[in-house]
Amino acid sequence: MIRRFMPVIVCVLLAPSLTFAAPNPRLLLPEFGALADKASESVTITLDPSMLAMAGRFLDSNDPQDAATQEVIKGLQGIYVRSYTFDQDYFYKQSDIDAVRKQLSAPGWNRLMETRSRKTHANVEIYIMTEGNKAIGLALIASEPREFTIVNIIGSIDLQKLHKLEGQFGVPKLDLDATKAPALNKQK
Amino acid sequence: MKDDLETELRQALRPVAPSEGFEERLLARVTAERSSPPKPSRLKWRRSPATRWLSAGLAASILAAVGIQHHLHAQREREIGLEARRQVIEALRVTEEKLELAYRVVKDQSSSVSDEKPGV
Numbered sequence: 397m398i399r400r401f402m403p404v405i406v407c408v409l410l411a412p413s414l415t416f417a418a419p420n421p422r423l424l425l426p427e428f429g430a431l432a433d434k435a436s437e438s439v440t441i442t443l444d445p446s447m448l449a450m451a452g453r454f455l456d457s458n459d460p461q462d463a464a465t466q467e468v469i470k471g472l473q474g475i476y477v478r479s480y481t482f483d484q485d486y487f488y489k490q491s492d493i494d495a496v497r498k499q500l501s502a503p504g505w506n507r508l509m510e511t512r513s514r515k516t517h518a519n520v521e522i523y524i525m526t527e528g529n530k531a532i533g534l535a536l537i538a539s540e541p542r543e544f545t546i547v548n549i550i551g552s553i554d555l556q557k558l559h560k561l562e563g564q565f566g567v568p569k570l571d572l573d574a575t576k577a578p579a580l581n582k583q584k
Numbered sequence: 585m586k587d588d589l590e591t592e593l594r595q596a597l598r599p600v601a602p603s604e605g606f607e608e609r610l611l612a613r614v615t616a617e618r619s620s621p622p623k624p625s626r627l628k629w630r631r632s633p634a635t636r637w638l639s640a641g642l643a644a645s646i647l648a649a650v651g652i653q654h655h656l657h658a659q660r661e662r663e664i665g666l667e668a669r670r671q672v673i674e675a676l677r678v679t680e681e682k683l684e685l686a687y688r689v690v691k692d693q694s695s696s697v698s699d700e701k702p703g704v
Contacts, residue, residue: 439674439678441671441675443668447664447671450668451665451668451669451672453665454665454669465673465676468676475671475676477674509686509690511689511693513689513692515692518689520682522683522686536682536683538685538686540685545678549679
């Protein structure tokens with residue numbers, strides 16, 4: 397008797413968890429194997445929680461750059477980066493990026509900003525997934541004629557901490573004060 | 585019945601004097617046993633020098649193997665950790681670079697807007 401109703405019982409028990417399943421900030425990034433072969437430079441980074449924890453153990457808290465990095469990765473569960481640079485313009489297909497962009501239309505994701513440059517044809521989109529008032533995921537898609545980059549960061553991201561890192565890895569210091577760059581606060 | 589049992593016990597446990605020459609016989613036997621060569625032991629092989637060296641060598645090899653394994657594991661873990669550290673720094677560098685690109689585009693746009701409207 398119980399065996400006959402077992403599938404129904406299982407469905408009833410699983411239904412709430414399926415209905416209220418938490419949004420997943422992890423994007424399914426394609427392999428981009430063919431693009432990596434064509435690219436003059438490629439960066440493929442896959443850091444899961446165990447790798448992040450491992451990296452944390454090898455960061456020196458006495459070193460300012462390492463200490464700032466430690467602060468940033470403290471609440472993270474994953475960092476995934478795919479970046480490709482080509483010798484010719486538009487060597488990649490727009491559909492390669494669209495496959496990822498499509499995932500960002502899922503519930504939970506909000507477009508924080510989108511910039512398009514007519515001059516350089518650079519396009520940057522930043523998406524954020526929030527839970528309550530906390531950011532639990534960040535996605536960044538940057539496409540230029542000879543380069544495209546996808547970054548997916550999982551975990552509680554503090555943009556202020558990320559801001560603190562500016563200028564520490566050889567990138568010029570940004571002026572991201574809200575008053576000077578209001579576009580960063582744009583919402584979808 | 586109880587008295588019978590007591591009588592029987594007393595009878596059984598009564599002190600008995602040793603027979604004549606018991607002490608001499610006992611001492612002679614002890615002396616003979618002391619002077620006789622020891623019985624071959626079943627564990628004699630353990631006492632041979634070759635076996636001792638073999639055991640020591642085996643123990644040293646096991647210790648060395650464990651030590652090497654531990655060292656290799658620590659070295660591998662260190663390599664993975666340093667590579668993970670390098671990847672984290674690289675990932676954050678790429679992220680920053682693209683944030684900077686976004687900011688540059690925004691800045692270019694806002695400066696071109698202000699150029700178009702010099703009075704603003």
